[in-house]
Amino acid sequence: MSDPIEVSLTHRMNFPDKEDLLDRTAQGILGTPMDRPEGPLKVSGTATYADEDHPPGTVYGWLVRSSISKGWVTGFNTRDLRAMPGVLAVIRDKRMLRNPAQGQASKAPYQGPAEIFYKGQPIALVVAETFEQARDAALNARADYDDRSAKGVFVPAEAKYEAPRSQQASKGDLDEAMDEAAFAVDVEYHTPSMSHAAMEPHAAVAWWDGGHVTLRGSYQMLGSNKAELADALGISPRNVRILSPYVGGGFGSKLGISHEGVAAAIAAQKLGRPVAVALHRRQQFETTHRRSESRQRIRLSCGADGRMTGVGHDAWVSNLPAESFSEPVTQATPFTYDGENRQIGHHVGRLNITCAGSMRAPGEAIGVPVTEAAMDELAQAAGIDPVEFRLRNIPEKDPSSGRPFSSNRLADCLTRGAESFGWKDRRENGARREGEWLIGMGVASAIRVNMLVPSTARVILLPDGTARVETDMTDIGTGSYSILTQIAAEVLGLPADRVTTVLGDSDLPQSSGSGGSFGAASSGSSVMLAAKAVREKLAKRMDCDPDDLTLKDGYAIAENRRRTLAEVLEGDTLQGTGTIKKGLTSVDHQQACWGAQFAEVAVSTVTGEVHVRRLAATFACGRILNAKTARSQCIGGMIFGIGQALHEEISTDARDGSFVNRDLAEYHVPANLDVPHIDIEFLNDRDPYANPMQAKGIGELACCGTAGAIVNAIANATGERFRSFPVTLDKVLERLG
Amino acid sequence: MKAFDYYRAESPADVIGTDARPIAGGTNLLDLMKHQVETPDRLADVNHVGLDGIERDGDGLRVGALVRNSDLAADPSVREGWPLLSRAILAGASGQIRNRATTGGNLMQRTRCYYFYDLDTPCNKRAPGSGCSAIGGVNRIHAILGASGDCIATYPGDMAVAMSALDAVVEVEGPNGRREIAATDFHRLPGDAPQRDNDLQPGEMILSVRLPAPLGGKHIYRKVRDRRSYAFALVSVAAVVVMDAGRMSTVRLAFGGVAHKPWRVPAAEALLQGQAPSPDLFDRAADAVLDGATGQGHNDFKIPLLRRTLNAVLAEATEGSK
């Protein structure tokens, strides 16, 4: 076979898309609820996850946890452990991690297992012939410590808070606005630490070939993960290959290289054998990232006409010493609602508890439900229907920066959503009762910033008229395999079964990776561009303008000529490379994804239990690439929101900062019975400023707001405001009387 | 997991009087062994010893120790005569776990106290004499009744709470022969020996549980928890109430999630028995149940919660009857 003919397209989003290519293609596969191409593998257990496919000769590592919360490891019973059955090595290497890398770090996180910053921090890796032997030995590890736990800070109330100057903002005079307002609320809310608890715990297997390491792991962003692993090991990224063909959920916990990957690589290097390291669920809870707890003060004011005059949002979050990430709680507050006088405050406290990092919609996931609950309080104070109150305060342009919106569909979502949900049946607070149950309805807006991240992909059209998509993008359960297949099929006019999508290999062109809800839009745009480059080449071969070329079902059609792609290719392979980059449209416009969420709840007057009876949401997030995976993302996000409102909380022992409920029996995520019927509607939407596909993020948007709608529904049911998440029955009982 | 010997027992005789640890469904024991909270040297697999039938016993029923929770809950005679038991079982764990879990194993399941699972913290139940981390720690799920200064853990199960209310009897056999233990007395209070959950002696094995003749009346198992399924009880109330001419002729009550054992208070039942239902009376019964109740901080709410749940259950059980 001859060398492929290479073509490429790079596009920087400096201007809104006017080409509307995906509205002009003929295949009609994009947007359909196509089944996942890898679905049969997943349901038959033949899609192998990180820890399910080991090279021959693999041995097993188990991480040892620190039993103190702060201090130094001064000694270790290495000799005793080495004498245990099967034990091959006890590794305490200074390249091991204190905590996983933050998303997109592209360099190693804080390293060194000798200094302890939090209880449960990995301090050694025990490697043995079998998994059971490794675990047995690790459980018998005993460290000597210089124990400084007494100096540890474990509760936010005792932490020292920094207020990074770049994260404070103000405009006008909020204090004065609050004083002079007809109605104002000044309230404080609390949200707890939470854990991603993805179905597949972190796991990796590493093997070396000379100076080159291959790591099969469970990661979301292979491009930066490769750089992080290389930096951690002190080798060149060229000598690192990461494979993550299937990822059993990430939610942000697998954005950065983590303990298991680095430890496995170090051990494999030392032993000259492949080494597999998987985190136990309990280790996943205490050694990967948590979502920070937050304290949030919200100040809102409005005139007698219900028009807002002031918006203030101050947040206090925490992280380990020397971690730069802090949950951007106030991210959507500057642009969501009107108000001349504004203030944003951000405070980071240092705690000796597990590292905080990105978890699904970092910022908005906990910031939006809280502001939406406070909005409800203000609407109530002003005596205005909560939907109407929001509608009155949607700004024309970003009220903080003055930038125009690329598109703002919040009003459409609220109006349409209220109608589908039957909002008009909502009654006064505390007015609906069925037996022992108080019934209420609540609304919340859903807002999440929209992002574009550089991404590259290859689309290869083979002589037989089939195509292959190649990029290092990951599918973390979101549906990347589906949508990338559909995009290539749409642009090349192929039935989806003639397109194969290969992902999750860091040797392939570097994509955005999965995170921040930018994965579909960014990697999708790169695939679209790569396919478009191929398409343009086909047009040339068909002797026509690309705009006059129709590609459908494997045929190229121009004027009255119709040829199969194989005929057009004449034995050649066309290889298109597409690259998308963000540009001016991310700077000169405020981009966001929009939605409105509605909840109906029942609250028991006997036990304080809260049941969600119904959820509905209307979203506007640009072009929908696959109706089924988009809907699944929203269902998942809204269930996430149920957990946030009612169940999820890491319980921390205030004496040593340890997470006591670090398993799925005691860390409660919603069970099937907690999840009611969920209605999801997507508005027909395009955002030409977002990217050439005019699509936007979905997966995170869906979990921003749900919890607000639920607590607002609880307030409508009971007449009581609950300002501490999750609303567990003990909190409700206290107020029921 | 610590290495262990394993053998398959073909009959109870292969287990009784040995130092081997029975393993039935394994849904609790295996977890604890992986964490090395339990480190038995020898496991006797009891899944093939028989004892897996549900038989008539006069007007009552004898349930083999190896009957799976799912089978017991679905058994037509249980559903008809002892629906309380069926409901309590179905309120517990998940379908998958109930398919494996057995009658004997369920009675023997250990506490869910967070610290019991954590080898790096003091726990008198796991390591006698080391202290109790739950006192002064996170104790939202802990006991409000019958706790001691050495342990405030609860027995977490549901099935045994119904068995206690139904006056079931646990039939066990040891090297010295068979004996019977009232389900209510099977589990013990922690006192100064919290490492002992119950009265089963070394070398003894549970053979079966006997249910006395059906009581009739209304059977209610109300389990209050942090999510609607797949969570242990914060408080549960098991109640059987038989009404006769507007009065409660028979009352049986047991409570889960509040003590180291299913909590039964004969004085509260006596107070109600023979009386016409009234909110005031229910409240006095709750007073009797909660006599001596103490919160540990995070679990204080269980005290009012138990009262409210009991009141609601009694109201439901007596509602509409004359």
Ligand SMILES: Cc1cc2nc3c(=O)[nH]c(=O)nc-3n(C[C@H](O)[C@H](O)[C@H](O)COP(=O)(O)OP(=O)(O)OC[C@H]3O[C@@H](n4cnc5c(N)ncnc54)[C@H](O)[C@@H]3O)c2cc1C
């Ligand atoms: C996530 C989760 C949630 C759960 N939720 C609930 C719940 O809500 N409510 C509830 O009630 N339970 C719940 N359970 C507990 C479950 O019911 C128990 O794990 C199960 O009943 C144990 O039965 P098994 O046969 O698997 O016991 P095994 O794990 O096999 O054994 C448990 C113990 O019983 C001993 N044993 C077994 N058979 C005998 C015998 N015949 N004689 C003497 N000793 C014996 C064993 O030696 C061992 O010590 C839950 C469990 C899990 C994992």
Ligand code: SF4
């Ligand atoms: S309550 Fe009992 S089981 Fe829990 S830590 Fe204390 S002694 Fe251990």
